[in-house]
Amino acid sequence: MSGPSTYVPKSAIGRWFESRLPIFGLVHSSFIAYPVPRNLNYMWTFGAILSFMLGAQIVTGIVLAMHFIPSSTQAFSSVDNIMRNVNYGWLIRYLHTNGASLFFFAGYIHMFRGLYYGSFKPPRELLWIIGVIIYFLMMATAFMGYVLPWGSMSFAGATVITNLTSAIPIIGNTIAHWLWGGFAVGGPTLTRFFSLHYLLPFIIVGFVALHVWALHVAGQNNPDGIDVKDLQRDTVAFTPYATIKDVFGLMVFLILYAWLVFYIPNYLLDADNSNPANPLATPAHVVPEWYLLPFYAMLRAIPSKFWGVVILLSAIVVLAFIPWLDRSPVKSAKYRPTYRFFFWVFVAIGIGLGYLGSQEPTEGLALIARILTFGYFAFFLIIMPILSFTEKTKPIPTSIADAVLTRTKTAVAAAE
Amino acid sequence: MIRVRFSALAFAATTLVLASASAVLAQSDAEQPNPPRQSWSFSGMFGIYDKAQLQRGFQVYKEVCSTCHALSIPFRTLADPDGPGFSEDQIKTLAATYQITNAEPNEKGEIFKRPGTPADNIPRPEAYPNDQAAAATLGKAPPDMALLAKALKFERGFPWFVVDALPGFEYQEMGADYIHAILTGYTKPDDLQWNLYYPSHKIAMPQPITDGAVDYKDGTKPTLENYSKDVAAFLSWAAEPNLPERKRIGLRVMIFLIVFAVLLYFVKKRIWESAH
Numbered sequence: 263m264s265g266p267s268t269y270v271p272k273s274a275i276g277r278w279f280e281s282r283l284p285i286f287g288l289v290h291s292s293f294i295a296y297p298v299p300r301n302l303n304y305m306w307t308f309g310a311i312l313s314f315m316l317g318a319q320i321v322t323g324i325v326l327a328m329h330f331i332p333s334s335t336q337a338f339s340s341v342d343n344i345m346r347n348v349n350y351g352w353l354i355r356y357l358h359t360n361g362a363s364l365f366f367f368a369g370y371i372h373m374f375r376g377l378y379y380g381s382f383k384p385p386r387e388l389l390w391i392i393g394v395i396i397y398f399l400m401m402a403t404a405f406m407g408y409v410l411p412w413g414s415m416s417f418a419g420a421t422v423i424t425n426l427t428s429a430i431p432i433i434g435n436t437i438a439h440w441l442w443g444g445f446a447v448g449g450p451t452l453t454r455f456f457s458l459h460y461l462l463p464f465i466i467v468g469f470v471a472l473h474v475w476a477l478h479v480a481g482q483n484n485p486d487g488i489d490v491k492d493l494q495r496d497t498v499a500f501t502p503y504a505t506i507k508d509v510f511g512l513m514v515f516l517i518l519y520a521w522l523v524f525y526i527p528n529y530l531l532d533a534d535n536s537n538p539a540n541p542l543a544t545p546a547h548v549v550p551e552w553y554l555l556p557f558y559a560m561l562r563a564i565p566s567k568f569w570g571v572v573i574l575l576s577a578i579v580v581l582a583f584i585p586w587l588d589r590s591p592v593k594s595a596k597y598r599p600t601y602r603f604f605f606w607v608f609v610a611i612g613i614g615l616g617y618l619g620s621q622e623p624t625e626g627l628a629l630i631a632r633i634l635t636f637g638y639f640a641f642f643l644i645i646m647p648i649l650s651f652t653e654k655t656k657p658i659p660t661s662i663a664d665a666v667l668t669r670t671k672t673a674v675a676a677a678e
Numbered sequence: 679m680i681r682v683r684f685s686a687l688a689f690a691a692t693t694l695v696l697a698s699a700s701a702v703l704a705q706s707d708a709e710q711p712n713p714p715r716q717s718w719s720f721s722g723m724f725g726i727y728d729k730a731q732l733q734r735g736f737q738v739y740k741e742v743c744s745t746c747h748a749l750s751i752p753f754r755t756l757a758d759p760d761g762p763g764f765s766e767d768q769i770k771t772l773a774a775t776y777q778i779t780n781a782e783p784n785e786k787g788e789i790f791k792r793p794g795t796p797a798d799n800i801p802r803p804e805a806y807p808n809d810q811a812a813a814a815t816l817g818k819a820p821p822d823m824a825l826l827a828k829a830l831k832f833e834r835g836f837p838w839f840v841v842d843a844l845p846g847f848e849y850q851e852m853g854a855d856y857i858h859a860i861l862t863g864y865t866k867p868d869d870l871q872w873n874l875y876y877p878s879h880k881i882a883m884p885q886p887i888t889d890g891a892v893d894y895k896d897g898t899k900p901t902l903e904n905y906s907k908d909v910a911a912f913l914s915w916a917a918e919p920n921l922p923e924r925k926r927i928g929l930r931v932m933i934f935l936i937v938f939a940v941l942l943y944f945v946k947k948r949i950w951e952s953a954h
Contacts, residue, residue: 352920524928533831
């Protein structure tokens with residue numbers, strides 16, 4: 263898939279430009295002529311959706327940054343100013359907060375697609391690892407962004423997460439003070455989080471570029487998990503086939519986005535964050551945003567602070583090892599019935615952990631959280647390796663073209 | 679197929695357990711009942727504020743609540759046609775009745791007070807220039823009401839928190855219901871600080887309004903129920919003045935996106951025909 267472009271511009275100006283900076287050739291070979299398996303389903307549109315959302319967050323974020331004041335005394339009222347006085351400030355703010363949630367929603371679907379169809383398997387291991395790095399950077403960005411409005415929950419969340427660094431033995435407290443810029447979360451913390459929150463998305467852009475590059479070297483995986491054998495029979499050109507699917511998928515996603523922003527903009531916002539931060543008044547229930555809830559549940563499930571932090575970080579780090587934990591030669595869960603069963607159990611565990619993260623940890627719920635945390639790690643560290651060698655898989659089609667033709671034949675036969 | 683059924687079962691089983699657990703937890707966790715749901719003119723996809731109700735609500739705020747509670751919104755927003763819709767002159771006169779501390783000192787270096795203008799925020803109650811002064815006198819600082827309706831919430835449990843997001847069922851008025859409930863929740867006349875809907879039933883604010891406290895000019899009955907609804911609606915507006923415009927733009931955006939998506943779908947089908 264990668265290699266020098268075959269693009270020859272039609273105009274003289276085009277050829278002049280291309281011989282000096284072959285950017286049009288790059289766009290042509292990456293997004294126009296680039297071959298894409300013809301059996302992709304709509305789960306493959308989320309990459310484009312994520313790219314759009316990243317752009318949307320950056321644009322809305324930059325506009326917000328023109329009015330936001332990153333000082334502990336003025337942050338809350340500057341957000342109020344954006345909501346009441348800045349022209350369409352309310353719209354930009356709601357686009358940004360709900361955009362973050364939808365960014366994660368699309369991200370999770372994108373990641374689960376990878377787990378289901380084996381998109382992390384050779385030769386796409388690095389692609390997957392870059393994705394894990396992007397996920398981690400997204401979580402850091404979102405966490406810092408949530409602190410910025412300096413509401414009650416912003417302050418509480420900042421305190422909880424930054425206190426985790428003090429779990430590091432010996433140097434933990436020093437690191438915590440260095441991070442805070444003081445002896446507790448305060449003004450300096452807010453200001454530096456603003457600086458980093460502005461920086462991290464651009465680092466994400468860099469990793470997304472690497473992500474797309476790594477993808478284009480190997481080419482897309484596909485729902486049948488079979489490699490492309492014949493470019494003519496198995497693939498279609500990116501434009502117009504994948505382009506139109508991506509745009510359509512994006513439009514449907516935007517309908518969800520618009521519903522959130524215009525009709526239920528505060529649905530995902532914790533009401534406590536509409537109270538200004540007060541170090542002396544902690545909210546009754548401290549919870550992060552929904553996309554961090556499963557990890558919050560895991561953190562709280564472990565009674566020891568140090569091991570809680572270890573489990574929390576391991577839960578993300580373990581994702582990077584998946585290409586070596588799941589060695590099944592069959593990529594797609596379509597042909598792996600046992601793996602498919604455990605995949606859906608894992609999804610239920612994820613949702614269960616997320617729900618538990620939003621509730622107060624009573625004795626009974628803490629026990630369930632521990633069981634589910636065990637289940638989370640068991641899926642990666644026990645199920646995946648065992649199934650790699652012992653699973654009885656269904657026979658896979660000989661080629662992508664055959665897979666598509668069999669499906670159309672069965673559909674036509676069923677219709678008759 | 680059996681495998682699919684198993685995983686579907688596992689999924690459904692987990693969901694059911696969580697649903698029953700959560701519905702029980704949501705109420706047993708808190709011994710106070712959830713505020714009863716009221717009907718508001720601004721609920722639903724097409725709901726907007728009722729100007730007359732907002733004007734009455736502002737009157738209740740000014741005559742009763744402003745003694746202790748700040749409402750840090752600019753005077754000019756009271757003239758918003760999507761909101762209370764007072765006239766420019768009414769707002770100029772209203773603002774001028776307040777003495778505002780000027781941001782900059784005068785040429786002599788003295789901090790001075792001047793009559794308010796529509797650009798100024800409604801000032802804090804004179805008696806309580808800051809939260810500490812208020813807490814010293816009243817026990818607890820009365821919260822600023824500018825965002826109060828957005829800052830109040832209560833658990834509804836599963837599946838309600840899912841239903842509350844769906845078109846046709848959306849529930850964004852929890853703040854208004856809560857305010858209305860608190861004001862009408864002083865059901866023990868012998869205990870001034872007992873409130874049915876407040877956590878642990880002990881609220882620092884004794885009953886602020888009773889029947890007949892405010893003289894309505896438009897003929898609406900001067901009952902506690904009406905005061906509560908009107909001031910709750912007014913405070914909802916204060917917290918979300920963008921609501922009417924947001925829903926107006928939202929309708930156009932949704933229609934555009936749905937039509938465009940349908941068109942794109944047919945274009946996609948047409949393009950992919952040549953791939954087969």
